[in-house]
Amino acid sequence: MDQTLLMLPGPTNVSNRVLQAISKNVVNHRSAIFGEILTETSQLMSDLFKTNDQSYLLTGSGTAAMEASIANILNPNDKVLNVISGKFGERMRDITNSFGGKSVELNIEWGNSVKPEDIEEELEKDENIKFVTVVHNETSTGVAAPIKEIGNVLKNYNALYVVDTVSSLGGDHVDVDKYGIDICFTGSQKCLAAPPGMAAITVSDDGWKVIDDVDSSTYYLDLKKYRKYGAGTPPETPYTPSVTLVYGLWEALKIIFEEGLDTRIRRHERASKATREAIKAIGLKLFPEEEVSSTTVTAINMPDGVSDSELRGTMRNEYKVELAGGQDHLKGNVFRIGHMGNITYKELVITFSALEMTLKKLGFDIDLGVGVAEVNRTFI
Amino acid sequence: MDQTLLMLPGPTNVSNRVLQAISKNVVNHRSAIFGEILTETSQLMSDLFKTNDQSYLLTGSGTAAMEASIANILNPNDKVLNVISGKFGERMRDITNSFGGKSVELNIEWGNSVKPEDIEEELEKDENIKFVTVVHNETSTGVAAPIKEIGNVLKNYNALYVVDTVSSLGGDHVDVDKYGIDICFTGSQKCLAAPPGMAAITVSDDGWKVIDDVDSSTYYLDLKKYRKYGAGTPPETPYTPSVTLVYGLWEALKIIFEEGLDTRIRRHERASKATREAIKAIGLKLFPEEEVSSTTVTAINMPDGVSDSELRGTMRNEYKVELAGGQDHLKGNVFRIGHMGNITYKELVITFSALEMTLKKLGFDIDLGVGVAEVNRTFI
Numbered sequence: 001m002d003q004t005l006l007m008l009p010g011p012t013n014v015s016n017r018v019l020q021a022i023s024k025n026v027v028n029h030r031s032a033i034f035g036e037i038l039t040e041t042s043q044l045m046s047d048l049f050k051t052n053d054q055s056y057l058l059t060g061s062g063t064a065a066m067e068a069s070i071a072n073i074l075n076p077n078d079k080v081l082n083v084i085s086g087k088f089g090e091r092m093r094d095i096t097n098s099f100g101g102k103s104v105e106l107n108i109e110w111g112n113s114v115k116p117e118d119i120e121e122e123l124e125k126d127e128n129i130k131f132v133t134v135v136h137n138e139t140s141t142g143v144a145a146p147i148k149e150i151g152n153v154l155k156n157y158n159a160l161y162v163v164d165t166v167s168s169l170g171g172d173h174v175d176v177d178k179y180g181i182d183i184c185f186t187g188s189q190k191c192l193a194a195p196p197g198m199a200a201i202t203v204s205d206d207g208w209k210v211i212d213d214v215d216s217s218t219y220y221l222d223l224k225k226y227r228k229y230g231a232g233t234p235p236e237t238p239y240t241p242s243v244t245l246v247y248g249l250w251e252a253l254k255i256i257f258e259e260g261l262d263t264r265i266r267r268h269e270r271a272s273k274a275t276r277e278a279i280k281a282i283g284l285k286l287f288p289e290e291e292v293s294s295t296t297v298t299a300i301n302m303p304d305g306v307s308d309s310e311l312r313g314t315m316r317n318e319y320k321v322e323l324a325g326g327q328d329h330l331k332g333n334v335f336r337i338g339h340m341g342n343i344t345y346k347e348l349v350i351t352f353s354a355l356e357m358t359l360k361k362l363g364f365d366i367d368l369g370v371g372v373a374e375v376n377r378t379f380i
Numbered sequence: 381m382d383q384t385l386l387m388l389p390g391p392t393n394v395s396n397r398v399l400q401a402i403s404k405n406v407v408n409h410r411s412a413i414f415g416e417i418l419t420e421t422s423q424l425m426s427d428l429f430k431t432n433d434q435s436y437l438l439t440g441s442g443t444a445a446m447e448a449s450i451a452n453i454l455n456p457n458d459k460v461l462n463v464i465s466g467k468f469g470e471r472m473r474d475i476t477n478s479f480g481g482k483s484v485e486l487n488i489e490w491g492n493s494v495k496p497e498d499i500e501e502e503l504e505k506d507e508n509i510k511f512v513t514v515v516h517n518e519t520s521t522g523v524a525a526p527i528k529e530i531g532n533v534l535k536n537y538n539a540l541y542v543v544d545t546v547s548s549l550g551g552d553h554v555d556v557d558k559y560g561i562d563i564c565f566t567g568s569q570k571c572l573a574a575p576p577g578m579a580a581i582t583v584s585d586d587g588w589k590v591i592d593d594v595d596s597s598t599y600y601l602d603l604k605k606y607r608k609y610g611a612g613t614p615p616e617t618p619y620t621p622s623v624t625l626v627y628g629l630w631e632a633l634k635i636i637f638e639e640g641l642d643t644r645i646r647r648h649e650r651a652s653k654a655t656r657e658a659i660k661a662i663g664l665k666l667f668p669e670e671e672v673s674s675t676t677v678t679a680i681n682m683p684d685g686v687s688d689s690e691l692r693g694t695m696r697n698e699y700k701v702e703l704a705g706g707q708d709h710l711k712g713n714v715f716r717i718g719h720m721g722n723i724t725y726k727e728l729v730i731t732f733s734a735l736e737m738t739l740k741k742l743g744f745d746i747d748l749g750v751g752v753a754e755v756n757r758t759f760i
Binding site: 003004006008010011012013014019020022023024025026027028029031059060061062063064066067071094095098099100187189195196197198216217218219220221238239240241242243244245248316322 | 383384386388390391392393394399400402403404405406407408409411439440441442443444447451474475478479480567569575576577578596597598599600601618619620621622623624625628696702
């Protein structure tokens with residue numbers, strides 16, 4: 001396998017420690033030893049979510065958890081407020097519709113962030129909104145939503161609060177219990193820096209009350225079954241979990257708490273600031289306004305006169321650094337630098353060296369070193 | 381992680397070669413290099429299914445693939461013939477009902493096998509059966525269904541043929557195109573001897589025609605999306621796949637074809653025969669009739685006067701061999717020996733040594749060595 005540096009908004013670079021953990025022997029998933037691993041891993045997930053509620057591990061991608069977060073609390077024709085400011089907000093709407101819900105769309109222009117008062121307005125207009133879905137970190141646009149402030153608004157309404165923290169948990173502030181989040185989920189391959197293929201979800205008491213009243217068609221992602229098996233002796237998952245990926249997630253979570261969550265979030269904040277400063281110094285333009293920028297991924301306007309395949313292709317082929325392109329209507333118009341997981345100044349220095357060489361090679365008049373200098377300035 | 385020998389009907393012992401493969405660096409799942417791995421792995425899966433149709437890799441357990449096999453071809457109120465002769469047949473019925481189908485149950489006593497003419501009779505009675513679900517290898521009872529002969533019956537009817545080969549593919553005869561199977565699926569952690577967490581599914585042209593006419597609520601397991609992304613350049617999955625487990629599955633499939641599929645199936649047949657002969661020599665009783673026994677798992681009646689926890693607990697704690705217990709109403713009444721994946725005479729010799737020592741320890745009057753001798757006799 002190649003040694004390309006992944007500067008993607010997931011999957012992120014996985015440490016050797018985690019890669020070694022996943023190559024350990026597979027054990028029986030219905031044994032006491034695996035029950036202990038499951039218990040510890042779930043507890044660390046709850047610690048990371050900052051909740052006293054139980055977390056459950058799902059074998060699947062973040063989208064599996066997204067489906068679980070909606071399908072388990074939705075009866076056909078229920079009204080759902082979907083905040084949509086990018087591709088993942090759209091996905092929450094699509095899942096809402098797929099399971100027969102009535103989506104009320106709160107559309108925000110891509111690159112902007114929802115405001116708590118926008119949500120308040122929608123809830124005032126319609127008291128039948130059963131739940132609100134918010135994507136904390138819109139990977140597609142590099143914008144973070146104010147989930148704490150939205151939580152303060154939602155405390156005045158009955159609607160449940162469902163938050164996608166797939167690309168933010170472990171890299172930005174998430175406090176499930178304090179923000180009043182009822183259902184929160186994440187993926188393994190983003191800020192957690194574990195391999196892809198696992199997701200985690202946690203549910204509040206209010207969330208469970210709704211789940212107990214819903215007869216959902218989903219079977220694989222039926223959370224009632226996860227609760228039942230999770231409460232067993234030993235704790236189990238209803239279906240065979242990806243045992244090796246659980247080892248990986250467990251190890252990745254231990255690494256997070258060894259670093260310390262606050263330290264880790266500050267590192268992400270620093271990496272995002274360094275990225276923005278370096279981009280501006282090089283003379284490129286950030287896609288979103290800086291005050292709403294994500295701490296884990298930065299979206300940048302594609303410079304005039306260069307195609308996505310030239311820019312990202314040169315980065316990948318010549319300099320072995322993998323950046324992400326734009327999604328949907330942003331395809332070709334933006335590129336994205338993921339700075340989540342294990343990213344330090346080292347990876348950013350490599351990335352901006354590669355970006356500067358690439359732009360120079362493609363005929364841009366830039367002073368080599370200016371971006372790297374900004375990274376250094378931020379991390380000094 | 382401990383070195384307990386897994387003699388389970390999944391997960392099975394994973395070779396070092398596969399464990400090393402999954403500890404390789406994670407690459408971008410939307411890159412050319414991963415597209416090649418996906419293409420090769422899917423092609424090897426189709427070779428294993430013996431089909432000219434495309435196979436798709438799903439990030440999830442066998443149950444995820446089971447849900448995909450049903451939810452994608454089912455409209456509410458469609459009639460489905462579910463053959464039920466164990467826990468996994470019941471699960472297919474439950475998923476059918478969960479997605480609003482009308483399950484017609486063909487119940488077979490646990491430990492027996494369905495007969496093709498039973499299915500014919502049901503199809504003659506009701507021409508509105510849209511599809512028939514069959515579990516090839518009922519892991520819960522150690523019984524194999526005659527999927528070739530059932531396929532011959534189904535060729536005379538319009539109903540689609542859906543077959544669960546989760547615990548048989550790679551260890552027993554499966555020939556998707558020749559048997560006329562429309563939807564076939566499997567899991568990574570059984571006869572394929574890869575870690576758990578991946579599943580694969582293949583669909584015939586007739587199957588796709590039905591899928592194109594169905595508007596399913598499932599989102600994560602929507603096969604239309606897998607087809608669309610799989611046909612891209614590079615081929616992709618709709619959602620982030622478990623990259624490291626794809627490496628593992630790829631390596632496991634290469635190992636299978638290096639051994640040769642026919643040789644591998646003969647090895648499984650031999651292991652099952654050795655197991656049955658050894659069990660009889662020790663004086664224990666097989667749960668199903670021998671002529672319908674599975675080639676990959678053997679279910680054995682729990683001997684009188686000993687509890688499941690004594691028998692399996694001693695095997696596990698004293699001798700480090702992990703057997704499976706009974707499921708549902710067979711709990712405590714049978715125990716099961718999985719002989720799938722990488723199992724050779726070596727693991728069987730260990731298993732029967734451990735079983736003989738365990739029984740002796742628990743007060744049974746047996747001649748030490750009689751089971752092991754039968755294993756040797758079969759493998760000589």
